Every structure is written in C-alpha cells, then in structure tokens.
Amino acid sequence: MNVIFFYIIAAAILGFSILSVTSRKILRAATFLLFVLISTAALYFLLQVHFLAAVQLMVYAGGIAVLIIFSILLTSNVDFTFEKIDWKKQLFSGLLALGGAAITILTLLQFNFKALIQPQTVTPDIRSFGRAFLSYGDGGFVLPFEVITVLLLAAMVAAIMVAKKSKQ
Amino acid sequence: MFLYDFTQLTSSIHSSLVESFGEGALTTTIELAIAGVAYLIFFAVLGLFLVYLERKVCAFIQNRLGPMRVGPWGLLQTIADFIKLLMKELIYIKSADQFLFNVAPFIVITASFLAIGAIPFDKGLQVLDFDIGIFYVAAVSSLGVLGVLLAGWASNNKYSLIGAMRSGAQIVSYELSVGLSLMTIIVLAGTMQFSEIVAGQADLWFIFKGHIPAMIAFVIFLIAGTAETNRGPFDLAEAESELTAGFHTEYSGIKFALFFLAEYINMFIVASIATTVFLGGWMPLHIPGLEGFNHVMDFIPPVLWFFMKAFTVVFIMMWFKWTFPRLRIDQLLTLEWKYLLPLNLINIVLMAVVVLLGWHL
Numbered sequence: 057m058n059v060i061f062f063y064i065i066a067a068a069i070l071g072f073s074i075l076s077v078t079s080r081k082i083l084r085a086a087t088f089l090l091f092v093l094i095s096t097a098a099l100y101f102l103l104q105v106h107f108l109a110a111v112q113l114m115v116y117a118g119g120i121a122v123l124i125i126f127s128i129l130l131t132s133n134v135d136f137t138f139e140k141i142d143w144k145k146q147l148f149s150g151l152l153a154l155g156g157a158a159i160t161i162l163t164l165l166q167f168n169f170k171a172l173i174q175p176q177t178v179t180p181d182i183r184s185f186g187r188a189f190l191s192y193g194d195g196g197f198v199l200p201f202e203v204i205t206v207l208l209l210a211a212m213v214a215a216i217m218v219a220k221k222s223k224q
Numbered sequence: 225m226f227l228y229d230f231t232q233l234t235s236s237i238h239s240s241l242v243e244s245f246g247e248g249a250l251t252t253t254i255e256l257a258i259a260g261v262a263y264l265i266f267f268a269v270l271g272l273f274l275v276y277l278e279r280k281v282c283a284f285i286q287n288r289l290g291p292m293r294v295g296p297w298g299l300l301q302t303i304a305d306f307i308k309l310l311m312k313e314l315i316y317i318k319s320a321d322q323f324l325f326n327v328a329p330f331i332v333i334t335a336s337f338l339a340i341g342a343i344p345f346d347k348g349l350q351v352l353d354f355d356i357g358i359f360y361v362a363a364v365s366s367l368g369v370l371g372v373l374l375a376g377w378a379s380n381n382k383y384s385l386i387g388a389m390r391s392g393a394q395i396v397s398y399e400l401s402v403g404l405s406l407m408t409i410i411v412l413a414g415t416m417q418f419s420e421i422v423a424g425q426a427d428l429w430f431i432f433k434g435h436i437p438a439m440i441a442f443v444i445f446l447i448a449g450t451a452e453t454n455r456g457p458f459d460l461a462e463a464e465s466e467l468t469a470g471f472h473t474e475y476s477g478i479k480f481a482l483f484f485l486a487e488y489i490n491m492f493i494v495a496s497i498a499t500t501v502f503l504g505g506w507m508p509l510h511i512p513g514l515e516g517f518n519h520v521m522d523f524i525p526p527v528l529w530f531f532m533k534a535f536t537v538v539f540i541m542m543w544f545k546w547t548f549p550r551l552r553i554d555q556l557l558t559l560e561w562k563y564l565l566p567l568n569l570i571n572i573v574l575m576a577v578v579v580l581l582g583w584h585l
Binding site for chain 2: 057060081083084087090094106107110111113114117118119121122125126128129130181182
C-alpha cells in the first residue's frame, strides 16, 4: 500500500517538475512548482514525519509559492508567453540534465551507506522537536535557532527600511 | 451508544471489513473511500445548510422573513438554488488562461477539505489526529489563498486581479494573528494534538481556564478568522459595489459554486477550531464542584455539543457580516499590523506568565 502511494507521489513530483520547467507561461510554471512542493509534503506525510510535512506546506507552499505568485501577479500579463527555445538548446539542456541525474543516481547507488545508529520506527513527536530547538545541552539546536532568528529579524528591519517612504 | 463514543462504531466497521476482506490493502482502500464519501456528503449538506442559515440570519437581522416559499420555512430553497447552479452554463473565456482558470477552484476546495479532516466532531469522529494538529490546519489552510490568487490572475479581468491581490494581502496578514492567538492556547494546553486539547478541557473549557489572556485570544481569533475567510466586514476581495464580485467575477455554474461552498466551509472550519480550542470541542459544559450539573450535561451527546457551539460561533460571524460596514484596505491592514499583532504578542507573554505562575484555573 505504502509502496503504491510512494510511486504515485514520486510520479507526481517528477511529472510536475518537468512540466514546471517546460511550461512557457510563467504563472503556470509557478503553479506546477507549487504542486511539486505539495507532493513533497505528501511524501513526508507518507514517512510519518508530520512536523516536516507541515513545515514544508507552511513555508514552501504557503509562503514562498505565494510570494512567487504575488510577484508574478504584479509584474506580468496573462497573454505573455516565453518564446519557443530552438531545438539545439533544448537538446543540450536535456542532455545536461540527464547527465547530472545519472551522475547523482550512480553516486548514490555506489556509496556504501552505513547506519551509525540503530534505525528506529519511532516517529519524533512535536515535544521532542520543541525541546531540541531550545536545548543548549548535547544535541541541542539553540545556537542555530537563535542565529536564524537574528538573521530573520535583520531581514525584516531591512525590508521595512526599504519600503519606508523617505521624508521629503 | 455510539453517539457518545464513535470509536465503537469505527472499530466495528473496521472489524467487519477485516472479516470479509482480510487485513490488507483492500480494507484500507475501502475505509479510505468510506471516509472520503462521508466527508463529501457532509460538505454538501453543511454547505447547503450554511447558505440557508446565512439568508435566515440576514433576514432576522434586517427584520425580514427570508426564504419562505420552497418547503417548510424555505428549507428547500438552497437545494433549489443548488440545482439551478448545476444546470448553468460553464462559460469559457477566450483570453483567460484556461488551465489555471479551471484548477483554481479545486485548490481552494482541496485546502478546506484537508483542513476539515483534522477537526474532532466527537470522540473518535476525526480522520487525522496528528500530534501537530493545529499547526497542520494552519499549514493546509494557507494553501487556499493560492487558489484565490490564481483565479484572479487567470480570469484576465482587472476587477478579478484587484480582488485577488486584496484577498492575498489580507489572508497573508491575518494568518499571523490566527496563528498567534492559537499559540496562546497551545501555551496553556501544552499540546497541539486536537484530541489531547479536547481531553484537557474535560473539567473546564480553556476560555475559562485561561481567563483574561484566553478571552483576549478568543476575540482576536474571531476577528482574524472572519478576516481570513474573506467574509464581511472584511470582504474587500469581493466588494460587490467596487469590484463586481472580485476574484470570482468570471466564474459561472459549478466552478462558482465551488468557491461559494469553500467560503462557507471555511467559515465553519474557523468556527470549529474556535470551538475545539477555546470552547471545549465536543466536551460538555462542566463546572468543577457541581457534580449533579455535570452529570446532567453529560446526557447531551458530544456531537450535539460540538455543533451547538460551532453554530453559535457561526452565528456570531454572520452577525458581524450583517451589522458592520466594510473596511477600507488601509484600515484593514492597520487593524492587523498596528493593533492585533502587538496585542497578540503581549498576550502570549501574559499567557506564559499565567501558566508559569500557575494562575490559571
């Protein structure tokens, strides 16, 4: 059952990714990208990592995809389509992509993965996530967490400064 | 009695399915199909009833009778309207982006479908019970705005585009307040799982348990939730006097019906989250110390409790719509960013202090 679902989701991810790079309308490409992100979230749900799945939906599908679509809405027209790329470029980029995929797959297959810890079937619950984020002991993530918050705060202040009207 | 505990019903269905089809993929598929069909029927009936309720409440507030002709008290009016909608022509717009135009209503309806699955209507009457329940609902309901944005853009109509932009700005801003006001209660509850949140309110509902900060959070949630569903007085996205109908101007027939249905279902979802998180979900009204009173309250089935509370909240939201004038876009954003958001942040700190010092009931 899980295997069937995995193949359905994987097919959706692959199909939508290809559609998103080949579409000649920019908002359609963005929509297909959105579907790729949602399918990835579905994959996380299948793996029972609910927290990661919800973060994927919230940050990527609900946040970044909305931002991309917003900016397209503000800048482009519905009639606009990209011109067709000539076949030489298409062939070249297709070959390049295939080569890249082949190298990645080969490396992954040849690398001898060793489990450092015993694989567990226990799914991490949200409490352990929360504790790990804020703990400063062994395996705690408080430093990266705080660094990211400072970075985001700086970005927000910068955005407000840019958007603020100058006094004239 | 399964009205009091739905786990018996679901487990008996499960065991009978296992008996006839065996433990495996087939049983799971059938169970998924049953759950899906049940939710579809629930969606349709709820949508029809909410539209009827909206018209009746509107009539009540405006001192009219509302629909009275079709069926007793006009109960069949919305069914007749629905049949009319189904039979209408689907208009294809030449200069619109057909694919996005058609896909947009489905994104909106899928988002509300995903969200409603996590809501517990009764003990065991819930499809998804993740340990991140509230976060999950917030995440999937943030997908709905994408459908609105795509619909507005794909229609190739200036009114639709303006409506979509307004709605996008509105939903993205008010999501913050919705999330933070729910976070206040998570601080009190100590969990995000819906079933545990409901179980935590067995002795007293969170709105009373958390007294002042919980009540502030409830009011903020009601305002922000109403704004998130694009309903009046926050219905700038479809302000009919300025934008004809906003993002769904160009839609007709069943596609329009999907937007319409999603709007009402979203209102119900906001009401049920308010019910579950603040008003005890399906838990009956219990007051510590009054044993007799608590026992009497226990006789009313939990499903009934849930729907009574949810429809009370729905009524309050309809009351908002028919009494307040529509806000301007700058007033809307000022309300969120200058008043609700700072208040919310202070409120979370207040709630944390209350929980740490054990001042809650």
